[in-house]
Amino acid sequence: MANTVISTEQLHIHISEHLTTAVMLLDAQLTVRYFNTACCAVLGLGEKRLSEQYFPDLFLHCDITAQHFTSALSSKQGFGVSDVQAVLADGRHLLLDISVTLCETPVEHLLLELRQVDQQRKISLESLQQHQHLAARELIRGLAHEIKNPLGGLRGAAQLLEESLPEELTEYTQLIIAQADRLRNLVDRLLGPYRPAQRTRSNLHQMIEQVRQLAIMDNPGQVQFNRDYDPSIPDFAFDPELLEQALLNIVRNAQQALDQTDNPVISLQSRVLHQHTLHGKRYKLVALIRVIDNGPGIPAEIKDTLFYPMVSGKAGGTGLGLSIAQTLIHQHGGWIDCDSWPGHTEFTLYLPIADTED
Missing domain, CATH: 3.30.565.10 (Histidine kinase-like ATPase, C-terminal domain)
Incomplete structure (x- = not known):
């Protein structure tokens, strides 16, 4: 069988096309000069929509701005950012891990690696938030009950005291009772709905x-x-x-x-x-x-x-x-x-x- 000789450039392109990580190359003006197939899949854009585009124009919003890239070029240092929130022109939002590396080919370019982490982060975040929420609710409920018990005694004592005071002094006991009721209402709101769902x-x-x-x-x-x-x-x-x-x-x-x-x-x-x-x-x-x-x-x-x-x-x-x-x-x-x-x-x-x- 005859050997097939391919150039180093062709080999690099062949490898990048088989990566699951989205790879993109930007020039000094932040124009897209190269992207692999995974890049189209992550961004949901076709080749014509990506080719020769100014990178910031691909998004309605992105946590990483043009300033981040120009700073990397001027300082000649790459950077990496996790959980970058990006919103595409069609309104779809992505959560990305982005790694930026400075490379010379032979002029300076920025090599971007984009990894979509939406689903993994959502599952992890959902589980974490559920446990944190339940723990916070139990803590609040415990504190609320500890507050309500002495609050009831305070209110009852004020009512008893009011019966033995002359009328001109009852405004003070009324103030105590009113503030106790206000705190009780706040505690009840902290406790939240107490009845189970009736579906x-x-x-x-x-x-x-x-x-x-x-x-x-x-x-x-x-x-x-x-x-x-x-x-x-x-x-x-x-x-x-x-x-x-x-x-x-x-x-x-x-x-x-x-x-x-x-x-x-x-x-x-x-x-x-x-x-x-x-x-x-x-x-x-x-x-x-x-x-x-x-x-x-x-x-x-x-x-x-x-x-x-x-x-x-x-x-x-x-x-x-x-x-x-x-x-x-x-x-x-x-x-x-x-x-x-x-x-x-x-x-x-x-x-x-x-x-x-x-």
Whole structure:
């Protein structure tokens, strides 16, 4: 058999085309000069859409900006970043690990390696958040009960004292009683819903519409609501009252976040997922609700603790709404996820359709 001789360049291209890691080469102007097949698959773009494109223009949003690349070129040092949030032109968002290496071929180029880590991170994050959420809820419940016991005694003592005081002094005992009641109400909110979910076969879109109407009544005419529902979602068993409370907490948060936004919009979407895993269980069908707003986004410093009790990005906020919403969705075997960047915040509620579970 005759030997086939190929050049080193052809060999490198042949190898790169068989890599599962997306590889891309940018010139000093950040124009795409080379990419392998895996790059098209990760970004969901064809060869014509990628070839000779200015790299930042491939995204609506990307945590890594042009400045990062130009700094790497000027300092002649590569870098690597994990969990880079990127949003493509079609609205699809990716979580990427990106490695950038400086190479000369013979002029300076940047070699990018992109690894999509969405699914792995989501599964790990879901499991971590579930354990953290349950631990935080147990801690809060323990503290709340410890507060309620002496609070009840304090209130009762004030009532007894009031009976023996002249009328001109009862305003002080009334103040004690009023403040004790206020603290008790706060503790009750910390404890959250105490009754188990009472599931009945219901229509998901009727519940979403009820939430939309309540939100409009709260702030008439201030926010535009867009609806995009999937009619293929079947009726299934859930607690309409608890689910309505969870969704309303999220929608009201979105309304408050849009106070300073021009042309504020909240989009309500529903979709159905097939063969989706939640909390380690695989379901044939999972209902999905998205609440999307065009506000300023969630501050980076609270993203990881967003669903913890008493965590809030609003001045004077109690930080209970999202924590309670997560608890209510957990009661249904589901989970709430959040993606956010400036101009876009998206909460996604996952609800297993229990009667189709594997």
